[in-house]
Amino acid sequence: xxxxxxxxxxxxxxxxxxxxxxxxxxxxxxxxxxxxxxxxxxxxxxxxxxxxxxxxxxxxxxxxxxxxxxxxxxxxxxxxxxxxxxxxxxxxxxxxxxxxxxxxxxxxxxxxxxxxxxxxxxxxxxxxxxxxxxxxxxxxxxxxxxxxxxxxxxxxxxxxxxxx
Numbered sequence: 001x002x003x004x005x006x007x008x009x010x011x012x013x014x015x016x017x018x019x020x021x022x023x024x025x026x027x028x029x030x031x032x033x034x035x036x037x038x039x040x041x042x043x044x045x046x047x048x049x050x051x052x053x054x055x056x057x058x059x060x061x062x063x064x065x066x067x068x069x070x071x072x073x074x075x076x077x078x079x080x081x082x083x084x085x086x087x088x089x090x091x092x093x094x095x096x097x098x099x100x101x102x103x104x105x106x107x108x109x110x111x112x113x114x115x116x117x118x119x120x121x122x123x124x125x126x127x128x129x130x131x132x133x134x135x136x137x138x139x140x141x142x143x144x145x146x147x148x149x150x151x152x153x154x155x156x157x158x159x160x161x162x163x164x
Contacts, residue, residue, distance in 0.1 A: 038096075042104040049109060073111040075102070079158065080139060082123035083131050099142040106145060114149060118156025125158075 054069050078098060081091045106114075121127070121135050145151050 039100065042100050043108070046101070046104050046108050049105075051109070070113065071109070071111045073105060073109065073114045074117060075114065076117040077119045077156070078116070079119055079122040080135065080142075082121060082127055082135050084123050084126050086122075095138065095142055102143055106149065111149060114143075114145065114151050116143070116151070116153045118154050119158040120153065120156065121159050123158075124160050 051069075051071055054067075080095065080098075105111075120139060123131070123135075127135065143151065
């Protein structure tokens with residue numbers, strides 16, 4: 001009997017293996033880029049920050065022991081979008097970045113007090129009581145903090161509706 005070769009030998013499946021290997025490499029690269037850009041970049045940036053060293057000197061010019069120093073972090077003009085302005089994707093992206101940056105800064109720098117200075121929200125002029133409650137709930141989730149860290153918030157003109 002004669003054997004007929006149909007051309008389905010091993011050599012024809014190598015391109016399929018190469019394509020799946022390339023696909024796995026591409027997925028790994030995309031995953032690594034997303035992990036870096038959406039999570040690790042905040043640690044890399046904030047890790048470079050530190051508190052200044054404060055040295056106190058006695059009246060006769062000699063250095064004395066260090067006195068405790070208050071570590072305070074200041075934020076301003078977060079302009080969180082509400083239900084009227086902005087696209088939901090823009091809102092999601094901004095809030096993710098602010099939450100990640102804030103939580104990373106809290107963890108690495110360990111401030112004792114955080115001041116948020118005005119214009120936390122962007123829709124105080126149009127916000128209904130229900131929308132305001134939703135905005136406040138989102139704010140509290142994003143800027144959550146340990147009980148030993150004080151959070152002081154000051155209202156701005158965009159928060160309370162006095163604008164223009």
